[in-house]
Amino acid sequence: MGKYFLTAYSKTGEHLLNENFEAKDDAEAKKIGEQKLTEKNLSDNTSRLVRDSGGLVLFHV
Template identity: 50%
Template sequence: MKIYKLTAFETNGEKILDEAFEAKTDEEAKQIGEKMLSEKGALEKTHRCTSPSGQLLLFHM
């Protein structure tokens, strides 16, 4: 399992989500990240999900 990082921000720059989670693949990480954002009401907020190698998997501004 690899560790991925999910971060979301308010429009004023305040960090509202800063989570690390495990997934087997990048595709699984994207699904988990979207679910976490949805559960926290942050799907439409500025967010990013990065892989352990630094690849950007999810991004919304």
């Protein structure tokens, strides 16, 4: 299991979401991250999902 960090921002740069979670791989992490953004109605905001080693998994502007 790897650790992942999901962050979403407003257009002014304010943090709207800053969560971490575990997933078995990048594909599962991407699915979980997208689900969290949808649940919190943040899908249209700038967001990023990175793994604990620093690799970018998902980025949306």
